Amino acid sequence: DTGDKDKQENDTASDVVLIESNEARPADEIQQGQDTEINISEEDLKIITGPAIIWQFYIRLDKTRAKCKARDAIRSTPTGTTTTLQDHLKKHHGRFKEFQRLSQLKKNFQNNAKGKKKETNTIKKCFVNKLYMYSKSARAIAITHQIALWICLNLHPHSVVDEEEFIKLVELLEPRYKVPYRTTFSRSVISKLYLKLKSIAADYLNLIKRKLESISLTTDLWTSNTAKDSYIGLTAQFIDTNWDLIKLSVECDHFPGIHDGQAILKKVENLCEEQLGLKENDLDQPTVYITADNGSNMAAALSQPSIRKQNDPKVAAVLKKKDGGITFSKGNGCQNCDKVQNLAVRYARSKTARECLERFQQEHNLPRHEIIFYCETRWNSEYLTLARFLEQKAAITSELAFACEENLPVQDWRMVEGFVQVLKPIFENTAPLGSSKEVTFSTVIPVLNEITTSLHEFIRKAPKGSGILFARKLLAKVEERFPHESYAENEFYQIGMIIDPRFKDLLVSSYENDRTGHLLLESKALDKYREHIRRGIIVPNDAEGPPLPVQSSASKSTGTVGSVKKARFSQIARLTKDRTETSIATTDTMARITAEVEAYLATPTIDEDKDPLEWWRENAEKFPMLLPVAKHYLGLAPTEVDSERVFSVGGNTCTKKRSNLLPDHLKEIIYIHENYNSLMMLAKKYNLK
Structure with missing residues (x-):
């Protein structure tokens, strides 16, 4: 009841x-x-x-x-x-x-x-329908902003906000909030967020640009596989006033038309002026370096004369060849690489072969790793493919025998072992060159030296039939692409290495009693001192000139007395006095620089895994004359990997399901994805809005 x-x-x-x-x-x-x-x-x-x-x-x-x-x-x-x-x-x-x-x-x-x-x-x-949140209320704007961030940072399509289950999820979390349409996000919300980040970046650069020593740019070209639209990427990195390595994605802009050297140069110059505020004939701006790959159009763009380069000697173009390694081919002595590639294809396509391989991995107590497939455009893909095959040798041999498939001969396995030994130093040394968090420019000479030394050692000690021919051809290719006189004997890379407390002894010890390293560091420190005077960062009594010999006390006394007795020569006397004071100031400056260089080179080196920027931050008061040199060179980028990373984000965004994504919308998503966290941190640090 x-x-x-x-x-x-x-x-x-x-x-x-x-x-x-x-x-x-x-x-x-x-x-x-x-x-x-x-x-x-x-x-x-x-x-x-x-x-x-x-x-x-x-x-x-x-x-x-x-x-x-x-x-x-x-x-x-x-x-x-x-x-x-x-x-x-x-x-x-x-x-x-x-x-x-x-x-x-x-x-x-x-x-x-x-x-x-x-x-x-x-x-x-x-009751709920009557209490829908006002779209311009603080909470509604905050929710909309967070959804836009979720779309951009996780590379979701705009249409996700129109999906029924997503709307139900939002209604469950906040019944009073009404999700805007996808066109509202693509045309308004994300665009406003993009412009806000652009404004923060511009304010930040205007705030610190005059205090920077150098700005290193990287650029590259990319064509979308789905939409077939062409883009040009531009990134920037530098060391700020707090000794932090700042990296920003300047733009991934739509670039239709012909991609010849002149068009690329004009586009890069426009982006530099519009996005970074780097104007022609501006003596207050820091030195600008551009790093690109060795493509013929890029080489033509950065080597042809332009008004900007002629009028502004601080703008330098640095063409860096890719350090990604030498691709496999039969001409390089890697005849059995086709067999390895065929086996990799077999495990990629056959589910039965993969399951059988996993069983033998467990039987031989090997890591349950997938077979790595060779990719021509991926750095060190050759080494990763062969090293994984060598790691899984026992499981692969057992699986091929069980499936009655032809295995690699013993001689081929020996060749694989030799190739792995040859390529391992290249893998270990080139990977840090593309680091997104560490100082990399100072490692160019040590990396090339380590690669050539390891190849020479392998050729001298390795037994026959273990890849010596491949090592010799690889060594010849490395020496051809990176000649000694262009890198190890180039002052540009030498100063970058000697100013790094991890590698400074390499250059000094290589010249024994020669003072090449001392003189090079002293010269660069004096150049930076004069540049600071020219840019107005420091203001001495008078404009800095070339070092002049100090006048004797008798000459100074005679000049002073003469100027007092004869009023008509007062201007000449004042000029003589000013030049004498400038000469004394220059001599004092050189003495300070020399003392700092001697003290710096006498300090012990730090471990290779230590951060050189942290070392300079702690020792800033000890070496004030060398600080500008360190900030200038340690912030440079030796490769264009940063631009390639931007294009990877573009490829993950413009998929087959989003082939109709407009270039402007793709540009906004990439910029937010790459810069949001860093720009928000800088905005909080410098109180930018």
Whole structure:
């Protein structure tokens, strides 16, 4: 009896909810929610349930143009809008009337479908519907902002906000919040976030640019595999006033047209001026370096003369060849690499072979690692592929024997072992060159020296038949691409190495009693001192000139007395006095620089895994004259890997399902993805808005 009574009370409450819900709704809305039948022909039903009705009268030519089926007129559709198409259709009364009929039919059909799916309102739902958050309230803006960040930082498509389950999730977390449409995110929310980050970056650069010693740029070109749009990437890195290595993605901009040297140079110069504020003939700006790959168009862009380079000697173009290693080919002595590649393909395609390999991995107590597939564009892919094969040698041999497949001969396995020994030093030394968090420019000479030394040692000690021919050809290729006189004997790389407390003794010890390292460091320190005077960072008594010999006390006394006796020579006396003071200041400066260089080179080196920027931060007060040199060279980028990383983000964003993503939207997503965390940290640190 008690159960029946509770059931009756629940039924009564349900009736009350239904009654109150209907009372809270307008009469026309209740009528609209009722099922109504609409007579639609099969042909019309196919049209109204398909793409936009306007495309029944036009043919889409590309993303921005459409052709009228009746008059063959071509109309533009910027950003995907169809307003221009409808305006043109109004000129043809009959076709426009048909368009209106189909549009009204589609609207009635959709309203009828919504009415069928509409659930009965409850008091709770009616209450919630009346309390939707104002879209411009602080909490609504915060939620919208966080969704936009989630889209950009995790590379989700804009359409995710229109998915039914996503909307249900948001309603569960915050019933009062209404998710904006995807077009609101793509055209407004994300664009505003992009412009905000741009403003923070501009304010930050304007704040510290005058205090920087150098800015290192990297650039590269990329073409999307899906949309086939071309882009140019530009990144910047430098050491700020707090000895932090700052890296920013300047832009991944749409770059249509011809990609010759002149076009690339003009595009890079425009990006430098628009995004970084690096203007021509600006003596206050730091030295700018550009790092690119060794492509013919890049080489032509950074080697041809331009007004900017001629008028601004501080702008230098540094062409760096990729240190990614030498690709495999039979000419390099790697005849059995095709066999290894074929086996890798077998394990990639055959599920049975992979499962059998996993069983033998467990039997031989080997790590359950996947076989690495060789990729020509991935750095050190050759070494990673062969090293993984050598690691899984026992499991691979057992699996091939079990499957009655041909195994590699003993001689080929010996060759694989030799190749791994040859390529291991290259892998261990070139990987840090592409580091995104560490100082890398100072490692160029040590890396090349380590690679050539290890190859010489292998050729001298390795037994025959273990890859000596491959090692010799690899050594010849390395020496050809990185000649000794262009790197180890180049002052540009020498000063970058000697100013790093990890490697400073390498240059000093290589010259024994020669003072080449001392003189080089003293010269660069004096150059930076004069540059600071020219840029107005330091203000001595007078403009700095070349070092002049100090005058004797008799000469100074005679000049001073003469100037007092003869008023008409007062200007000459003042000039003589100023030049004498400048000479004394220059001599004092050189003495300070020499003392600091001697003290710096006498300090013990630090371990290779230590951070040189941290060392300079702790010893800044001891070497004030050498600080500008350290900031200038330790912040440079030896490779263009940073630009390649930007393009990896672009490739993960512009997938096959997002082939219609506009270049401007892709640019905004990449910029937010790459810079949001670092720029927010800088904004908090420097109180930027």
